Amino acid sequence: MRAIATAVLMMAMPALAAPVRDPVAGAALLRDRALAENSALAIVTGLTTEIGPRLAASVPEAHARDWMAAEMTALGLAKVHIQTFAVPHWERGVETATTIGPNPQRLMLTALGYSGATPDAGLDADVVQFADLDALKAAPAGSLAGKIVFIDHEMRRAQDGSSYGAFNAIRTAGPAIAADKGAAAYLHRSLATGPARLPHTGVTRFPDGTKPIPAAALSVPDAKQLARLVALGPVRLHLVLTPRDLGPGTSGNVVGEITGTGPDVVLTGGHLDSWDLGTGAIDDASGVAITLGATKVIADAVKTGALPRPKRTIRMVAFGDEEAQGPLGGATYLKGHPEPVVFAVEADFGADRVWSLRSRVAPAAAPAVAALARVLAPLGIAPSPLPAFGGEDIAAAVQGGAGVVDLAQDGTHYFDLHHSADDTLDKIDPQALTQAVAAYAATLWWAANSDVEFRPGPPH
Numbered sequence: 508m509r510a511i512a513t514a515v516l517m518m519a520m521p522a523l524a525a526p527v528r529d530p531v532a533g534a535a536l537l538r539d540r541a542l543a544e545n546s547a548l549a550i551v552t553g554l555t556t557e558i559g560p561r562l563a564a565s566v567p568e569a570h571a572r573d574w575m576a577a578e579m580t581a582l583g584l585a586k587v588h589i590q591t592f593a594v595p596h597w598e599r600g601v602e603t604a605t606t607i608g609p610n611p612q613r614l615m616l617t618a619l620g621y622s623g624a625t626p627d628a629g630l631d632a633d634v635v636q637f638a639d640l641d642a643l644k645a646a647p648a649g650s651l652a653g654k655i656v657f658i659d660h661e662m663r664r665a666q667d668g669s670s671y672g673a674f675n676a677i678r679t680a681g682p683a684i685a686a687d688k689g690a691a692a693y694l695h696r697s698l699a700t701g702p703a704r705l706p707h708t709g710v711t712r713f714p715d716g717t718k719p720i721p722a723a724a725l726s727v728p729d730a731k732q733l734a735r736l737v738a739l740g741p742v743r744l745h746l747v748l749t750p751r752d753l754g755p756g757t758s759g760n761v762v763g764e765i766t767g768t769g770p771d772v773v774l775t776g777g778h779l780d781s782w783d784l785g786t787g788a789i790d791d792a793s794g795v796a797i798t799l800g801a802t803k804v805i806a807d808a809v810k811t812g813a814l815p816r817p818k819r820t821i822r823m824v825a826f827g828d829e830e831a832q833g834p835l836g837g838a839t840y841l842k843g844h845p846e847p848v849v850f851a852v853e854a855d856f857g858a859d860r861v862w863s864l865r866s867r868v869a870p871a872a873a874p875a876v877a878a879l880a881r882v883l884a885p886l887g888i889a890p891s892p893l894p895a896f897g898g899e900d901i902a903a904a905v906q907g908g909a910g911v912v913d914l915a916q917d918g919t920h921y922f923d924l925h926h927s928a929d930d931t932l933d934k935i936d937p938q939a940l941t942q943a944v945a946a947y948a949a950t951l952w953w954a955a956n957s958d959v960e961f962r963p964g965p966p967h
């Protein structure tokens with residue numbers, strides 16, 4: 508009985524094939540395996556449901572690190588560990604704005620990250636509107652004393668998100684410019700697309716020597732309303748913003764790997780921290796889930812012998828505090844991990860489909876990139892002549908000489924949700940997420956199991 512069962516089982520099993528050694532053939536195999544399972548959805552669901560918002564230096568961000576370390580271990584990654592680093596700790600408070608006059612109107616707004624505070628009772632001040640940052644810069648010193656500066660500037664919808672890159676200094680630098688000219692507070696139209704009456708937060712920066720003033724983003728509809736009111740005549744606002752600066756805190760990276768046979772490293776990941784208004788599902792639980800999901804598909808294929816151990820270590824990092832500190836998580840990773848990073852690709856642009864492949868690699872690696880493009884073509888991904896941008900989390904590695912590609916995701920709807928309370932799991936299309944996992948799994952394997960020198964110049 509037992510012998511018959513064994514014989515039947517053996518007939519049902521395919522003959523044990525030798526591992527696929529060609530990096531391009533291996534990439535195609537992983538692409539198809541990733542499409543057949545949905546390795547990222549469970550990760551993004553778990554992280555955004557069991558933990559939720561993950562503001563840098565908060566207790567939930569620390570819980571997210573432990574959650575992520577357990578998840579990486581469960582998915583088969585080796586050498587899982589946490590690297591902590593110091594960051595400022597800031598916390599949102601009460602936030603309201605109301606027009607003063609015969610018809611008081613409540614405006615929907617939210618404090619920018621690291622904003623200063625009004626008195627608890629709020630402040631009353633006149634609004635001075637500017638069209639853009641250059642107009643604010645041109646205002647004479649001291650001319651804004653005691654005023655609420657308001658910049659009403661439109662962000663346009665674009666597949667590549669370029670309007671955000673072009674105009675985000677309105678949020679990051681505008682408040683400090685207004686503060687230096689004596690303003691009492693700063694408001695701007697959210698860096699956002701879409702008609703939702705939800706404001707979009709994000710970091711703002713006050714250089715040493717500039718005292719932080721209260722700074723907030725209005726929802727797009729509320730900014731338009733305020734601009735119409737200003738066009739009718741002087742507007743005075745009652746503004747209450749009571750965030751708190753809690754001093755130094757702790758953030759951290761979670762690191763795991765598929766160990767290669769050689770010394771080189773292929774670096775990937777996304778950022779674990781998020782803003783506090785939503786659950787950070789698209790920014791950036793999705794990026795962590797896409798890259799970890801891709802790593803999991805590779806780990807499974809290596810474990811079962813379908814693929815050999817890669818030549819280069821695939822190192823997956825869930826980076827700490829990207830939202831406020833930008834490249835610090837990536838720089839901290841490099842300090843603790845001296846092995847050469849020869850290639851890097853990060854995911855930090857939501858949960859939508861990858862549509863474009865951009866690269867910045869050694870000229871001699873161009874044929875290899877063309878081969879990768881052929882593997883990605885069935886996913887609807889086209890090669891772009893533009894150079895890869897990289898991203899904050901891998902910026903330090905790229906600066907150190909790593910070759911880089913962008914698997915550019917469709918950002919047409921990204922800024923409807925980004926940094927707002929609407930950044931939640933229900934917005935994710937599981938099929939689009941899976942397509943992105945397939946693209947990352949193929950790309951990581953192609954880079955890790957190849958002999959190609961991707962670094963554009965000598966290591967720095």
Ligand SMILES: [Zn+2]
Nearest residue numbers: 778790791855
């Ligand atoms: Zn992000």
